[in-house]
Amino acid sequence: MKHVMYASAAALALTAGMAHAEGELKFAPGEGAFSWDSFEALKSMDLSGEKVSILGPWLGPDKELIESVVHYFEDATGADVEYSGSDSFEQQIVIDSEAGSPPNIAIFPQPGLAADLASKGLLAPLPAETADWVRDNYAAGQSWVDLGTYAGADGTEALYGFFYKVDVKSLVWYVPENFEDAGYEVPQTMEELKALTEQIAADGEVPWCIGLGSGGATGWPATDWVEDMMLRINTPEDYDAWTRNELPFDDPKVVAAIEEFGAFARNDAYVSGGAGAVATTDFRDSPQGLFASPPQCYMHRQASFIPTFFPEGTEVGVDADFFYFPAYAEKDLGKPVLGAGTVWGITSDSKGAQAFMEFLKSPIAHEIWMAQKGFLTPHKGVNTEVYTDPTVAKMNDILLNADTFRFDGSDLMPGAIGTGVFWTGMVDYAGGKDAGEVAASIQSTWDSIK
Amino acid sequence: MEMAGTKSRLTWAVNLAVGFLVLLWIIPTFGLLISSFRDRDAISTSGWWTALSASEQNVIVRADVPDNAVQEGQVWVVSGNVFDSGAGDVTAFGITSRAPEAFAPGEVAVHANGHEITVGANGDYRIAYAEQPSGSRGQRLFVRAESPPSFTLDNYREVLFAEGMGKALLNTLTVTIPATIIPILVAAFAAYALAWMEMPGRALLIAGIVGLLVVPLQVAFIPLLKLHNNIGIGKGYIGIWLAHTGFGLPLAVFLLRNYMAGLPGEIIESARVDGASDFAIFRKIILPLSFPALASFAIFQFLWVWNDLLVAKVFLGTGEDQVVMTGRIVDLLGSRGGDWEILAASAFVSIAVPIAVFFSLQRYLVRGLLAGSVKGG
Incomplete structure (x- = not known):
């Protein structure tokens, strides 16, 4: 008994x-279709009692998503991982690492910041074989290696950053039923997009919703427009040179890209609320016009995260959809895609931190988030069948069909430019200042920090 | 008589001006209060001043899916009501985004695909198909309707019952109470010494402390945290108490010294003559007399520490047991901080405790602030 x-x-x-x-x-x-063998493989690491702290920019629902991924690492290895998010991540990581109490791992939204910390010796280089692994297992692997390779405190270059979670920025959002009602077709080329814009305006409607407002970061949505336009009228080499300032900011090629953006944003007939409203409308509110009755605009160019700010109950794929921000047919530059991503780096080295970076390479770390929402990855080893959301799969297709993938240029520029005068310059431009003048003043700031 | 008349007219002018200023100050707070009861879509599409009265609005409603059509004689019918609550007043409707107000309620609209749609004044709609329809995408109905003011308590529910909010409140109290008491204790001693104890260089010391008032606390973050890490405090409550004490001390010493210097010297001298030590004078005479100044500084310090996010982010850890209320509220705002309604509701939630403190101590506030500016006798 x-x-x-x-x-x-x-x-x-x-x-x-x-x-x-x-x-x-x-x-x-x-x-399910997950790569569980990679999960089982993790169990060979025993990290009981090991603590790993991670600091990143994700809060709210995003925080729950990253935690759902982290749980698998904890479950397999017995380590105790603590993720914390901060809305002022950029400042906090600098204070913490300079003062000597950094987290084990930091998730940088911009490679520029990671490069800064690496050059001060505050990041630990990743193991040597990681670079080879990224080259072999990521689509366009070399470009991801380049983006994560920085000069350390002693000037030697090494891989410090590992990319996990990518965003596609070259998207135009629209309401398919509004297009049907009006008889508009999704444009396949930039020429068609411009023609459609003219046609909508000629029909007495407003084609675009554009909003640059974002508190202290006001202006950033315009930098994405300009970067997308750079890739559509200039070569990728020009783009790379531009982000390194080898092509000066006031070069006619760059000024032309700014003016391409102005062709949409500075035309009163093309923008909801008129050109004057562009700089003052908050980017989070600007997509609302798509869903108004009658529609206040028909198109909105924004990155893959924007559905968060659609009205409650909006179903992407039904109530709203997106198409690729097209390229010029006549320019023969292929299909360029602008994107961004988060870079993971080790700010305080430990056995647990190393193991966690190792975990990020495993397909399962990608698949868990993919199966939920809003996760794109260049990892070639993952099973894309786990995507439950067809729209995300469609975005990944845009990523995979890209002839050129380029990282958000303003994130690659030094902070004073990319998160400073480039933003404010774009606000000035949207407000009516001459493109050449704006570009020249950005260039003069760049000269002054060299 | 004439003098009195002028005076009352002047009083009126002053009263009106004050009333106007108060109104000006209250309007944003009032708007925030109204916003805290509205949902996010309402906030982003219309201003709070429109929320108080019924308004005509164009809304888009998705009818029930064609798959759910039921046969009625010759036709297949999808029906329902466009209002969530089942009641409302439709003034016009349409079936395409181009003409959202094309039809009066009760009229029959014919869709390009042949089905007939009608919406009644009470919001009941009926879509009749000639053949059995299929599809999982309901017809869009564009409705112009009189909508009554609508408010929700969801925002408050979300803020108050969010995971970890109770714990965060306790953490905030754990930070705030010691961080208010410690600087008062230290500053009271220092203020007495600076006001009533003769020592060389006293004036310079006072000038130095006043000078510290202009140093922005942000410049001290990295060196201070470095110091904490080096002496082994690290990130935690002791660290943040020390930090808040340090940041609050210049103002506290300055305020209390001015007040104490204004106390009548005769009392203190006679106490000295009677053989009282400095400590006895401080404890038995100065401290009771300085209560208004102590209380007014306590309010300042309490409010500042309570509302602080920056210092807490730097000096506290990120674990569940160290996240303060302001930090938790920021979490609720999401990665891109667009959730206005949460911000509005949480402003009123987090304001409750400071308001209670303020009203219980406010009678000391004015007295304490004026003290020191006018030499009392």
Whole structure:
């Protein structure tokens, strides 16, 4: 009798333990199209008692998503991972690492900041084989290696940053039913897009919603427009040279790109609220015009995250959809795609931190987030069947069909430019200042910080 | 008589001006209060001043999906009501985005695909198909309707019952109470010494402390945190108490010294003559007399520490047991900070405790602030 009781108590404890573990894991191991073998492989690492702290920019729902991924690492290795998000990540990581109490791992939204910390010796280089791994396993691997390679405190270059989670920026959002009602077609080329813009305006409607407002970061949506336009009228080499200032900011090629943006944003008939409203409308509010009755605009160019700010209940793929911000047919520059991504770096080296970076290479770390929402990855080893959201799969297609992929240029420029005068310059430009003048003043700031 | 008349007219002018200023100050707060009861879509599409009265609005409603059509004689019908609540007043409707107000309620609109759509004044709609329809995408109905003011308590619910909010409130209290008491204790001693104890260089010391008032605290973050890490405090409550104490001290010493210097010297001298030590004078005479100044500084310090986010982010860790309320609220705002309604609601939630403190101590505030500016006797 006693034995039976012990046995059932043990069984109870066992099932309770299992229930607990499964409660934490979003998808039960062994089920679905996930690469569970990569999850099982993680179990060879025993990290019981090891603590890993991660600081990143994700809050709210994004925080829950990253935590759902982290749980698998904890479950497999026994490590204790603590993720914390901060809305002022950029400042906090600098204060923490300079003062000597950094987290183990930091998630940088901009490679520029990671490069800054690396040059001060505050980042630990990743193991030498990581660069080869990225080259082999990421689509366009070399470009990801280049983006994560910085000069350290002693000037030697090494891989410090690992990219995980990518965003596509070259998207135009629209309401398919409004297009149907009006008889508009999704444009395939930039010429068609311009013709459509003219046609909508000629029909007495407003083609675009553009908003640059973003508190202290006001102006950034315009930098994305200009970068996209750079890739559509100039070669990728010009683009790279521009981000390094080898092509000066006031070069006619750059000024032309700014004016291409102005062709949309500075025409009163093309923008909801008139050109004067562009700089003052908050970017989070600007897509609302798509869903008004009657529609206040028909198109909105913004990155893949924007559905967060669509009205409640909007279903992407039905109520709203997107198309690729097209390239000029006549220019023979292929299909360029502008994107961004988060760079993970080790700010305080430990066994746990190394193991976690290793975990990020495993397909399962990508698949768990892919199966939920809003996650794009260049990892070639993942099973894309886990995408439950067809729109995300469509975005990944845009990424994979890209002839050229370029990283958000303002994130690559020094902070004083990319997160400073480039933003404010674009606000000035949207407000009516001459493109050449704006470009020249940005260039003069760049000269002054060299 | 004439003098009195002038005076009352002047009083009137002053009263009106004050009333106007108060109104000017209250309007934004009032707007925030109204916004805190509205949902996000309402906030981003219309101003708070439109929320108080019924307004005519164009809305888009998706009818039930064609798959759910039921056969009625010759036709297949999808029906329902465009209003969530089932009641409302439709003044016009349409079936395309180009003509959202093309039809009066009750009229029959014929869709390009042949089905007939009608919306009644009470919001009931009926879509009749000639053949059995299929599809999982409902017809869009464009409705112009009189909508009553609508408010929601969801924002408050989300803020108050968010995960970890109770713990965060406790953490905030853990930070705030010691960070208010410690600087008062230290500053009271210092203020007495600077006001009533003769020592060389006293004036310079006072000038130095006043000078510290203009140093922005941001410049001290990195060196201070470095110091904490080096002496082994690291990130934690002790660190933040020390930081808040340091940041609050210049103002506290300055305020209390001015007040204490204004106390009548005769009392202190006679106490000295009677053989009282400095400590006895401080404890038995100065401290009770300085209560208004202490209370007014306590309010300042309490409010500042309570509302602080920056210092807490720097000196506290990021674990569940160290996140303060302001930090938790920022979490609720999401990665891109667009959730206005949460911000509005949380402003009123987090304001509750400071308001209670303010009203319980406010009678000391004015007295304490004036003290020191006018030499009392």
